[in-house]
Amino acid sequence: MAEFLDSSFLKKLELLSILSRKVFKGRIKGERRSLRRGTSVEFADYRNYAIGDDFRYIDWNIYGRLQRLFLKLFEEEEDLFIYILIDVSRSMDFGSPKKIDYGKKIAAALGYIGLAKLDRVSISTFSSKMVSTFPPTRGKGEVFRLFDFLSSLKPHGQTVMKDSLREYVLNTRKAGLAILISDFFDPGGYEDAIKYLMSKRFDIFVLQVLCREELEPNLRGDLRLIDCETDDVREISIGEGTIRAYRGVLRSFCENLRSYCHNRGITYIRTSTQIPFEELILKYLRTGGLIKR
Amino acid sequence: MNFLNLGAFIFALSIPIVALLYFLKLKRKEKIISSTMLWNQLIRDTRANAPFQRLKRNILLILQILFLALLVSSLARPFFPAKVRQGKNIILILDASASMQSTDLSQSRFELAKKEALRMITDMREGDKMMVISASARTDVKSSFTGKKDELARVVKSLKAKDTLTNLMDAICLSLSLVKGGEENDIYILSDGAFKKVEDLDTEKANIQFISIGKGGENVGITALDVRKNIASQFDYEVFLSIKNFSENPKELGLELKTEGRLADFRKLALSPGEEKNQIFESFGLQSGLIEASLKLDDDLTVDNTAWTILQRKPQVSVLLVSRGNPFLERAINLDPRTMVSKMSPADFPPSKNYDLTIIDGFSPEKMPSGNCMLINCSSSLIETQGEVEQPVIIDWDHSHPLMRFVDFSEVRLGTCLKFEEPKWATCLVETDKTPLIIAGENEERRIVFIGFDTVKSNWPLRVAFPIFFSNAINWLAPQGEGSSARQWKTGDVVKIYLNSEETEFQVIDPKGNVNGVAISQIGAPLVFKDTEYAGVYRVKGKDLEERFCVNLVSPAESDIKPSSEITIGRKEVVAATGARMMNKEIWRWFALFAFAILIFEWWIFHRRAFI
Numbered sequence: 001m002a003e004f005l006d007s008s009f010l011k012k013l014e015l016l017s018i019l020s021r022k023v024f025k026g027r028i029k030g031e032r033r034s035l036r037r038g039t040s041v042e043f044a045d046y047r048n049y050a051i052g053d054d055f056r057y058i059d060w061n062i063y064g065r066l067q068r069l070f071l072k073l074f075e076e077e078e079d080l081f082i083y084i085l086i087d088v089s090r091s092m093d094f095g096s097p098k099k100i101d102y103g104k105k106i107a108a109a110l111g112y113i114g115l116a117k118l119d120r121v122s123i124s125t126f127s128s129k130m131v132s133t134f135p136p137t138r139g140k141g142e143v144f145r146l147f148d149f150l151s152s153l154k155p156h157g158q159t160v161m162k163d164s165l166r167e168y169v170l171n172t173r174k175a176g177l178a179i180l181i182s183d184f185f186d187p188g189g190y191e192d193a194i195k196y197l198m199s200k201r202f203d204i205f206v207l208q209v210l211c212r213e214e215l216e217p218n219l220r221g222d223l224r225l226i227d228c229e230t231d232d233v234r235e236i237s238i239g240e241g242t243i244r245a246y247r248g249v250l251r252s253f254c255e256n257l258r259s260y261c262h263n264r265g266i267t268y269i270r271t272s273t274q275i276p277f278e279e280l281i282l283k284y285l286r287t288g289g290l291i292k293r
Numbered sequence: 294m295n296f297l298n299l300g301a302f303i304f305a306l307s308i309p310i311v312a313l314l315y316f317l318k319l320k321r322k323e324k325i326i327s328s329t330m331l332w333n334q335l336i337r338d339t340r341a342n343a344p345f346q347r348l349k350r351n352i353l354l355i356l357q358i359l360f361l362a363l364l365v366s367s368l369a370r371p372f373f374p375a376k377v378r379q380g381k382n383i384i385l386i387l388d389a390s391a392s393m394q395s396t397d398l399s400q401s402r403f404e405l406a407k408k409e410a411l412r413m414i415t416d417m418r419e420g421d422k423m424m425v426i427s428a429s430a431r432t433d434v435k436s437s438f439t440g441k442k443d444e445l446a447r448v449v450k451s452l453k454a455k456d457t458l459t460n461l462m463d464a465i466c467l468s469l470s471l472v473k474g475g476e477e478n479d480i481y482i483l484s485d486g487a488f489k490k491v492e493d494l495d496t497e498k499a500n501i502q503f504i505s506i507g508k509g510g511e512n513v514g515i516t517a518l519d520v521r522k523n524i525a526s527q528f529d530y531e532v533f534l535s536i537k538n539f540s541e542n543p544k545e546l547g548l549e550l551k552t553e554g555r556l557a558d559f560r561k562l563a564l565s566p567g568e569e570k571n572q573i574f575e576s577f578g579l580q581s582g583l584i585e586a587s588l589k590l591d592d593d594l595t596v597d598n599t600a601w602t603i604l605q606r607k608p609q610v611s612v613l614l615v616s617r618g619n620p621f622l623e624r625a626i627n628l629d630p631r632t633m634v635s636k637m638s639p640a641d642f643p644p645s646k647n648y649d650l651t652i653i654d655g656f657s658p659e660k661m662p663s664g665n666c667m668l669i670n671c672s673s674s675l676i677e678t679q680g681e682v683e684q685p686v687i688i689d690w691d692h693s694h695p696l697m698r699f700v701d702f703s704e705v706r707l708g709t710c711l712k713f714e715e716p717k718w719a720t721c722l723v724e725t726d727k728t729p730l731i732i733a734g735e736n737e738e739r740r741i742v743f744i745g746f747d748t749v750k751s752n753w754p755l756r757v758a759f760p761i762f763f764s765n766a767i768n769w770l771a772p773q774g775e776g777s778s779a780r781q782w783k784t785g786d787v788v789k790i791y792l793n794s795e796e797t798e799f800q801v802i803d804p805k806g807n808v809n810g811v812a813i814s815q816i817g818a819p820l821v822f823k824d825t826e827y828a829g830v831y832r833v834k835g836k837d838l839e840e841r842f843c844v845n846l847v848s849p850a851e852s853d854i855k856p857s858s859e860i861t862i863g864r865k866e867v868v869a870a871t872g873a874r875m876m877n878k879e880i881w882r883w884f885a886l887f888a889f890a891i892l893i894f895e896w897w898i899f900h901r902r903a904f905i
Binding site for chain 2: 091092094095099183185186187211213214217219221222223224225226227228229230232233234235236242245246249250253
């Protein structure tokens with residue numbers, strides 16, 4: 001556990017909870033206020049009495065005033081399914097620090113928050129297909145298992161998001177909050193993958209993780225670039241102009257992803273392994289609307 | 294199938310080079326990155342957008358087409374007419390005569406000729422060979438055929454102009470004999486053209502080019518100098534000078550005459566263009582020694598502005614007459630004022646001392662005397678007589694020999710004469726119907742005159758030819774007694790002087806101060822000196838002797854320094870060229886080289902994959 005998060009940081013995380021803009025039907029009463037009219041102690045609203053309703057919930061004060069029967073409605077407390085999807089393709093095993101380690105930390109933090117708030121947390125990994133899954137679990141006691149699972153993750157395979165998420169969506173029965181952690185360097189594109197998630201009516205949160213070597217590549221001269229995932233080779237002579245052009249391409253790529261997400265109501269945050277992890281969680285994710293106190 | 298240029302196959306080496314280049318790739322550093330996705334996108338974008346990138350594929354095509362075009366062009370052997378100095382075998386003849394010392398241009402003509410020669414050496418191509426010949430009175434091969442440019446340059450730089458005439462005939466003959474058959478031969482003559490026409494030469498074997506050096510010519514020169522005895526006075530001598538203005542402008546000059554360095558006379562002269570004036574300086578009766586005549590003016594050639602001669606007044610010829618008595622002969626010999634005659638009877642022969650000339654009359658000596666001699670009516674080891682001929686009739690005599698000047702034998706009648714065979718060393722001067730009569734020649738470095746009859750037993754002594762013949766004979770047999778002209782030669786001549794000395798080893802010091810050791814074969818033999826390349830006074834030194842002789846240019850041909858734009862060699866007129874001739878200069882090599890460069894560039898472009 002210390003590998004991921006130190007105890008002081010964990011204490012801070014306990015004050016946070018994950019926000020979901022959608023309300024999902026949960027089976028077990030969690031700590032989450034559901035917009036469904038339930039049987040909790042919190043008054044929510046009135047409705048007209050219908051034959052068969054429980055007499056205990058008739059508001060007699062209103063009857064005394066208005067001579068009409070109204071039923072009290074109460075907020076139902078529900079649990080949230082938080083699905084954390086981590087890209088474990090070989091492209092994530094790049095950078096210093098490695099993107100996958102950074103992603104694991106994010107998953108660990110979010111998983112801890114969810115478990116602390118009695119949300120159901122599931123972590124799934126993918127590359128060219130779904131690789132492994134930590135099944136939905138509830139309760140703080142599962143934190144260690146969650147961390148162990150994350151520790152065991154090894155990067156391998158190429159990124160094929162479309163196939164992976166299609167498989168994932170087919171095998172997931174309950175919708176929830178899907179947090180997608182990846183660099184999104186999928187030659188096949190990310191659009192179909194996100195569409196699959198949208199089709200399951202997930203509340204999607206996209207977190208693009210890049211490393212310094214991708215943002216500011218230190219490449220000059222006559223080079224043979226080898227893709228660590230696909231082993232694709234590209235011979236190129238790189239000068240200052242080429243670097244400028246590359247930054248433009250990267251910027252454009254990220255902007256396209258952001259735009260794609262925004263147009264679909266998906267929250268998009270781009271982060272770099274250079275951003276201190278605590279700052280990401282406590283500041284950027286809160287600002288981004290994923291986390292609240 | 295034949296190949297014109299086998300050396301071109303060296304370019305076949307480019308084939309493996311090209312093949313190697315095909316497999317050779319630009320060494321690139323490998324870098325592992327997370328994904329080439331964005332880089333591929335970058336490449337696609339720049340290819341699509343940048344005009345240069347769009348053009349890149351076309352550039353390769355253009356370069357390939359250009360390469361093929363250049364290659365095909367080179368195979369077609371392109372050329373253009375150009376002036377080239379070319380020749381597999383090149384013979385350079387540099388005129389090193391006196392006229393080449395003219396300073397009508399910034400430098401002397403000879404220096405300019407050397408510069409031109411050096412330039413021609415630099416222009417030599419691989420495989421060309423050059424020979425350098427210096428042509429003055431003598432022809433000197435300074436360098437045999439060689440392709441080593443530095444060696445040729447060193448030879449050319451060491452050449453010096455002489456004060457002599459130009460003997461181009463010998464130089465061209467030598468060059469033609471040295472050209473290699475079946476090869477390209479060029480002969481270049483670097484000269485001012487101030488030499489006479491070269492006749493009778495077959496110049497087909499080589500291409501002869503004349504490179505004219507020199508522009509103009511403002512020169513006045515001494516064309517003749519002599520000292521002769523005053524006819525009116527036995528003891529007086531007069532100096533005769535001829536001066537000519539070879540320039541196209543009138544000239545005023547001073548004429549100075551010095552004897553032994555002291556000014557004897559001075560005159561001012563004015564010469565119109567082309568005018569020649571004779572000057573006579575009289576009354577040198579009591580003066581003797583070195584006479585120097587010099588022109589005081591600034592002209593383009595200075596070597597002909599001064600001439601020297603030596604006036605000899607003492608009688609020089611000691612004559613020994615060995616005879617039983619021949620008054621006619623005695624009188625004829627004594628007529629010449631130079632002679633100091635001693636008589637001896639045959640019984641007293643041989644003499645105890647040497648004489649300049651020994652005349653043996655009617656007596657056959659056992660041993661020939663040393664020095665020059667005249668044998669009259671006797672036999673000797675030199676000429677074997679075979680009896681006598683009765684009533685010989687003189688049928689012919691040599692009119693051109695110096696001995697026969699003004700001598701007429703038509704009225705001479707003889708009773709008898711000796712019959713003999715003309716020896717190989719002699720020339721027949723007078724012949725009869727049955728035998729030679731008078732012969733003369735040089736044998737073992739001495740001059741011999743043989744008269745094969747008793748002069749007393751003929752009417753010859755009564756003829757005017759008798760004293761004239763003997764005067765000529767003394768001149769010829771004792772040349773040191775000729776007066777001043779015996780000590781004056783032209784540059785390039787072989788000097789032969791008789792020295793009154795018991796020695797055989799001498800030193801000759803030329804006007805430049807160079808010392809040459811010269812030996813004579815025996816006492817009384819003439820001293821022969823060939824290196825008369827410089828005008829001036831030469832000194833002959835022995836242990837007990839110091840003599841002088843003079844060498845002058847005195848040549849109207851050399852003093853006329855106006856350069857010629859053409860020369861005639863054989864039957865051909867050779868017009869001066871710049872040393873180059875128009876010919877097809879092939880440039881296919883450049884095309885091929887350029888094609889190769891394009892190929893390399895195309896390979897580089899292909900592999901470079903340069904981006905903006």
